[in-house]
Amino acid sequence: MKPISKHTKFFFSCRNRYFITIARFIIAGAVLVLGCNASDPFIAFAKDRNTAPVLISGYIQGQASGAKNFRVLQLTDIHTHSGDIGSEENNQKFYHNLRLLVNTTKPDLIIVTGDAIADNGDHTGNKDMLLFISTISAMNTPWTLALGNHDQADDIEQMERDLSNASFSYFKSMNKQSAGIGNHYIDLVDKKGSKLWRFYILNSGVSGLNKQVLDWFAEKVGSSGSTGDTKMTPPSFAFVHIPLIEFKSVWDIGGASGMKGEDVCYEQTLPMAIDYFERANVDNDFRAIFVGHDHANDYHGVWKDIQLVYGRVSGYNGYGNYPRGAKLIEIDLEKKTFSHRTVLL
Numbered sequence: 001m002k003p004i005s006k007h008t009k010f011f012f013s014c015r016n017r018y019f020i021t022i023a024r025f026i027i028a029g030a031v032l033v034l035g036c037n038a039s040d041p042f043i044a045f046a047k048d049r050n051t052a053p054v055l056i057s058g059y060i061q062g063q064a065s066g067a068k069n070f071r072v073l074q075l076t077d078i079h080t081h082s083g084d085i086g087s088e089e090n091n092q093k094f095y096h097n098l099r100l101l102v103n104t105t106k107p108d109l110i111i112v113t114g115d116a117i118a119d120n121g122d123h124t125g126n127k128d129m130l131l132f133i134s135t136i137s138a139m140n141t142p143w144t145l146a147l148g149n150h151d152q153a154d155d156i157e158q159m160e161r162d163l164s165n166a167s168f169s170y171f172k173s174m175n176k177q178s179a180g181i182g183n184h185y186i187d188l189v190d191k192k193g194s195k196l197w198r199f200y201i202l203n204s205g206v207s208g209l210n211k212q213v214l215d216w217f218a219e220k221v222g223s224s225g226s227t228g229d230t231k232m233t234p235p236s237f238a239f240v241h242i243p244l245i246e247f248k249s250v251w252d253i254g255g256a257s258g259m260k261g262e263d264v265c266y267e268q269t270l271p272m273a274i275d276y277f278e279r280a281n282v283d284n285d286f287r288a289i290f291v292g293h294d295h296a297n298d299y300h301g302v303w304k305d306i307q308l309v310y311g312r313v314s315g316y317n318g319y320g321n322y323p324r325g326a327k328l329i330e331i332d333l334e335k336k337t338f339s340h341r342t343v344l345l
Contacts, residue, residue: 068334070188070197073107073141074239074327076292078315079150080132081118090316095135097324097345098314102139105328105343109170109186110141111199113292113311114148114241115318125153129162137167144170147182148241148292149206149267156181171201179216180205187234188333195234196333204242208269214276221280235285235336237329238277242267243291246274247308250301258299258310258342261320265294274303281306287338290327295320298342312342 078094081087102110116136117128129151136143145151145163153159160181163171172184182203188196200220202213221236248264250256280286281304288307295313302308312325325344332338 068332070331070333071105071107071109072199072329072331073102073105073110074113074290074311074329075110075314076113076241076311076327077115077148077295077313077318078112078132079115079118079317080128080135080315081124081317082128082131083122083124087118087317091131091135094315094324094345095138098135098139101326101343101345102141105326107141107328109199110136110139110143111201111239111290112136112143112145112314113239113290114146114204115150115292115315116145116148117151117153118317119150120152120154123154125151126155126159126162129153129159133162133166133169137169140168142168142170144184144186144201145182146201146239146241147203147205149204152206174220175216179203179212183213183216185220197331198234198236200236200238202238202240204240204269206267208242208267209240209244209273211270214270214273218276218279221284221286233284235287235338236280237287238289240289240291242269242293243310244269244273244289244308245271246303247291247297247310250303250308251299255303256299256301256308259297260299261296261322262294264297274306277306278304290329296322300340309340312344314345 075098080091080094082091116132117125119125151159160173163169163182164173170184170186171182173181174184180203182201184201186199186201188198190196200217202209202217204213217238243264243266245264245266248266251260251264277286277289286306288309290309290311292311292313294310295318297310298312300307300309309327311327313320313322314324314326316324323344325342327340328343329338329340
């Protein structure tokens with residue numbers, strides 16, 4: 001990992017970055033059990049299509065010190081695109097480098113925080129999503145996707161089916177009628193069924209988190225354990241594409257460190273969105289929000305005991321020419337603590 005200076009600065013804005021992106025394209029049900037024997041840690045990935053997807057795992061050896069932990073690799077803003085030579089070369093470059101990264105970091109779960117594809121302006125959204133799915137599934141690692149503003153297609157329902165039915169996928173729509181597709185959570189539990197951690201995957205749509213999605217989140221947080229008793233409630237994270245306004249606030253007050261190269265583009269995210277997460281922090285041991293969207297930002301800070309973390313832009317088809325990478329999140333399942341760091345492709 002290369003060190004990231006506290007105030008590395010590039011120059012993009014919410015407005016001109018979309019111009020750059022548009023101009024560029026104008027120019028151009030089963031259970032899988034691994035290593036289940038007397039000498040290996042128990043690792044099983046199970047999915048029941050009729051209930052919440054559940055990621056079942058025993059303690060996993062992951063550090064030289066022998067600490068028992070779980071690794072999540074956050075990718076973001078891949079912008080898979082077909083139809084021109086440059087994009088397809090970038091797709092292959094991403095696939096090759098992702099394979100090396102996965103082999104090196106050995107994640108237990110991959111979460112993509114949006115913009116898996118590069119929009120649907122030329123009606124290739126469904127095709128591009130299938131290309132993304134083939135790439136991510138080839139890593140032979142459980143994965144899911146928090147939909148971003150560019151994840152669009154002519155046939156959204158087909159795209160949803162493709163994501164849900166893909167190999168190693170934990171993507172699911174748990175409340176499509178009121179909150180839209182793709183909102184779901186994944187529980188990490190031990191062999192006895194006790195919850196160890198929960199990952200909320202939220203769809204921020206084209207303009208940011210709205211009240212319907214946040215109300216669904218509040219409902220599920222409230223039912224995740226014994227409200228008010230954090231000993232009975234599993235710690236949790238949220239993964240979402242578009243950041244909240246507090247990502248700007250925490251930087252402005254000097255409470256963040258990392259790389260900031262453009263404005264925080266929180267779009268039209270509900271201004272009171274942070275209130276939902278603050279309540280979850282107090283009542284239900286909610287820990288952190290991981291986002292993407294702003295390719296030139298890779299920093300983190302703490303806002304009222306909640307870690308706000310930008311992922312590292314991962315794909316080569318988007319704007320900006322700085323090093324691509326990912327965010328490696330390591331959870332200590334015994335101590336109920338976590339850490340994260342940027343790793344470069």
